[in-house]
Amino acid sequence: MSKVASEVVGGILNEFHLAIKMHDIEQAKSFFERAKSTFVDMEENQDVLTYFSLLEERYRMMLYDARGERPPDRSYFIASQRKCVEETNQLIDYYFYFFEAMYESYSRNFDRAISLYKIAEQKLVEIPDKIEQAEFYIKLGWLYMSLRQNQVSFNYAKDAMTIFKMHEGYEKRLAVSLVVMGANYMHIERFKEAEHYFKESIKISEEIGDPFLEAMLSHDISIFYSTLNRSEECIHALQKALSNQEWCESCYFINSLYMLTRELFKIGEKEAAMTSYQKGQVELAKNSNNIYEKKINIIYELYCCETSDSMAICLRDLHDLEKLNDLDGVHDLCLLISSYYEDKGHYKEALEFVKMAVKAENKMKSLGSEV
Helix, strand or coil: CCCECHHHHHHHHHHHHHHHHCCCHHHHHHHHHHHHHHHHHECCCHHHHHHHHHHHHHHHHHHHHHHCCCCCCCCCCCHHHHHHHHCCCHHHHHHHHHHHHHHHHHCCCHHHHHHHHHHHHHHHCCCCCHHHHHHHHHHHHHHHHHCCCHHHHHHHHHHHHHHHHCCCCCHHHHHHHHHHHHHHHHHCCCHHHHHHHHHHHHHHHHHHCCHHHHHHHHHHHHHHHHHCCCHHHHHHHHHHHHCCHHHHCCCCHHHHHHHHHHHHHHCCCHHHHHHHHHHHHHHHHHCCCHHHHHHHHHHHHHHHCCHHHHHHHHHHHHHHHHHCCCHHHHHHHHHHHHHHHHHCCCHHHHHHHHHHHHHHHHHHHHCCCCC
16 A cells, blocks of 8 residues: 655645634544554654544643543653654744643743743744744744733734734634733723623624534623622623533533622622532532632632631642742632631731732732743
8 A cells, every 4th residue: 555645644744733723623624534544554754643632632731621621631742752853843832842842831841831832932033934933923822821911912912813804714813812911900990891892792793603612701790890899790600601501511610610609699699609519619629720729719719618718728828839830820819818807807817818918919920031
């Protein structure tokens, strides 16, 4: 049997790559299976194999981003693979650092991620593909937004948004860039602008008919409503997300259960909050998530334990979250706990958590400064 030309396989991989960039789930799955089946009879070509390995990692990350499927549990960034990649062309070299930066960001190794992104950004200069540039910008925008480095995030998100607006077929990615803009405005307390961007993103998901994306964006806007203590709107948005079966089968399910538990406790709906909390415990038993286990338990401890007990337990779990590098979560929860204690007249305790929030914010803003 004659060997399949590596160029033919490379063409399939390019189609696979395009489907990934457009977040076309079904096409990506089809090209992934097709590419795998051709390797058995392909002529030897290390560049193509490397390209496929990197695309497969990006594909898995896309399924995590777009459908909540479990993310990859390992990285390709090992010494032997790095040496191989450095011998390939500029495009694969760029992909290599870009994909690995994405993986390190997911793993919350933020300094490492920023370091790899900076290498990738230097290599991106040699790549004329505008969509590739936009994809890079949105990933950086999201990372810096989550680290409260808002001005840096704004710059990347605006560049991504501009490119996605100019290209047909990238409405999903435009919606995500709008969310990054909205979250940045929320962080700097320009709430009118924030709400505009969140609502625009949801409008796009409705127009293109993507229920899962709409569920994801509904969850995102629930965080905005919670920040403003607009609890009724927050709960409505969460219920909309949780009405989507695919969302409830994804790894994002616990995120919404946590938010719902938290908001219900905030408004004194203790019975409903406990029901949501128990659902969260069932989900965590099926699909472990160390960060959300800590976060939902902190909410339970805060609202269901005596102040003398809850403070010590909350501090313990917040320190565990800090070790897990969920600094944004630490910051957010510290402000919530501080407000709760202040309402109860426990001003000294409230001040302690404000200090902890400031410490977490300062640490976030310093990440990458020494890279």
